[in-house]
Amino acid sequence: MDNDTRTQETLEIVSGLIREIVGDELAFDGPIDFDTKFSDDLELESIEFVALAEQLQQRFGSEVDFVKWISSKQLDEIIGLTVGECVEFIVSCRS
Amino acid sequence: MSFVTANDVRFHVQVLGNGPGPLVVMLHGLLFGNLASWYFTTAPTLAHDHQVLLYDLRGHGRSQRVPRGYGVASMTRDLEALLVDRAGKLVLVGHSHGASVAMRFTIDHPERVERLVVVEAPSPPYRTLELEQFHSSSPEHILKAMPVAVQRMLEGADRRADKFLRSIAFLLHETSLMNELADEPEFTDTELRAISCPVLCMYGTTSSCAPMGVRLVRSLPRAQLTMLDGGHYLHLDRPTELTRSVTEFVHA
Numbered sequence: 331m332d333n334d335t336r337t338q339e340t341l342e343i344v345s346g347l348i349r350e351i352v353g354d355e356l357a358f359d360g361p362i363d364f365d366t367k368f369s370d371d372l373e374l375e376s377i378e379f380v381a382l383a384e385q386l387q388q389r390f391g392s393e394v395d396f397v398k399w400i401s402s403k404q405l406d407e408i409i410g411l412t413v414g415e416c417v418e419f420i421v422s423c424r425s
Numbered sequence: 426m427s428f429v430t431a432n433d434v435r436f437h438v439q440v441l442g443n444g445p446g447p448l449v450v451m452l453h454g455l456l457f458g459n460l461a462s463w464y465f466t467t468a469p470t471l472a473h474d475h476q477v478l479l480y481d482l483r484g485h486g487r488s489q490r491v492p493r494g495y496g497v498a499s500m501t502r503d504l505e506a507l508l509v510d511r512a513g514k515l516v517l518v519g520h521s522h523g524a525s526v527a528m529r530f531t532i533d534h535p536e537r538v539e540r541l542v543v544v545e546a547p548s549p550p551y552r553t554l555e556l557e558q559f560h561s562s563s564p565e566h567i568l569k570a571m572p573v574a575v576q577r578m579l580e581g582a583d584r585r586a587d588k589f590l591r592s593i594a595f596l597l598h599e600t601s602l603m604n605e606l607a608d609e610p611e612f613t614d615t616e617l618r619a620i621s622c623p624v625l626c627m628y629g630t631t632s633s634c635a636p637m638g639v640r641l642v643r644s645l646p647r648a649q650l651t652m653l654d655g656g657h658y659l660h661l662d663r664p665t666e667l668t669r670s671v672t673e674f675v676h677a
Binding site for chain 1: 470
């Protein structure tokens with residue numbers, strides 16, 4: 331699988347997990363894309379982030395250490411975090 | 426998502442790591458806290474060498490919203506029930522009310538606790554007047570009372586702010602939490618002296634809880650006090666320094 335295909339596939343997985351976790355409360359119109367921000371656009375709560383981390387762990391196993399990656403970031407970086415950065419991190423762990 | 430029923434309450438539990446060291450249990454504080462307080466800060470570092478167990482206290486995060494049982498004694502029963510299948514030594518790490526629960530557990534089960542980290546445990550009885558003012562506050566006032574970092578996370582986020590305020594409003598108005606806090610007994614010197622394991626006490630220089638840190642190092646047989654520049658919410662104000670100090674102490 332080439333990198334573009336893998337990236338697109340990972341975006342679909344992450345996007346699906348977010349919709350599953352937030353459910354009907356999702357207050358974001360339009361597709362979840364690379365530029366979509368977890369905080370400003372999706373308004374993900376801290377405990378929803380935990381659920382996302384758990385789901386990613388289940389999906390990708392220990393090769394993707396999302397919790398460690400997030401915990402290495404400063405608050406400003408977390409607030410500005412995009413879905414694309416998350417996808418790129420996952421792809422980099424798996425390539 | 427992992428849920429465990431213990432002491433008749435359904436708890437949201439997360440486990441990180443699988444290291445050889447003793448099990449680390451991390452407890453968050455009341456109202457603004459949930460297991461994410463530790464999950465995205467200090468827990469991942471400890472998880473290199475330990476299995477780390479985190480849970481949302483009753484009524485908080487994704488744990489069951491129950492009308493009562495928010496005092497230290499009741500929450501200590503929760504911790505006992507959650508650990509019922511876990512033999513062996515423990516390291517307990519608690520913030521605020523969670524630190525009081527960790528202290529109470531250590532007093533009741535001194536043989537179980539190898540090391541204890543007390544971050545910003547308040548000095549009960551809680552100042553009743555402050556609590557009453559808080560109790561009757563509008564959502565806007567409650568927001569202003571929150572740590573700046575939390576306020577920033579909520580800025581312009583209607584869904585998240587609404588959900589957050591609803592969870593706090595539930596605890597303040599639909600549970601006995603405030604009354605239980607007002608009735609919370611002080612730890613006696615005899616009880617504190619019974620905590621014989623090494624204890625790391627961490628307090629913020631600008632926190633109103635800081636005098637409790639001074640009392641703890643005077644009363645606990647084997648305690649050290651570390652002050653960090655910051656307020657009550659050290660995991661938000663000083664996450665890097667907090668994690669470093671806790672990790673060094675746990676591995677000392």
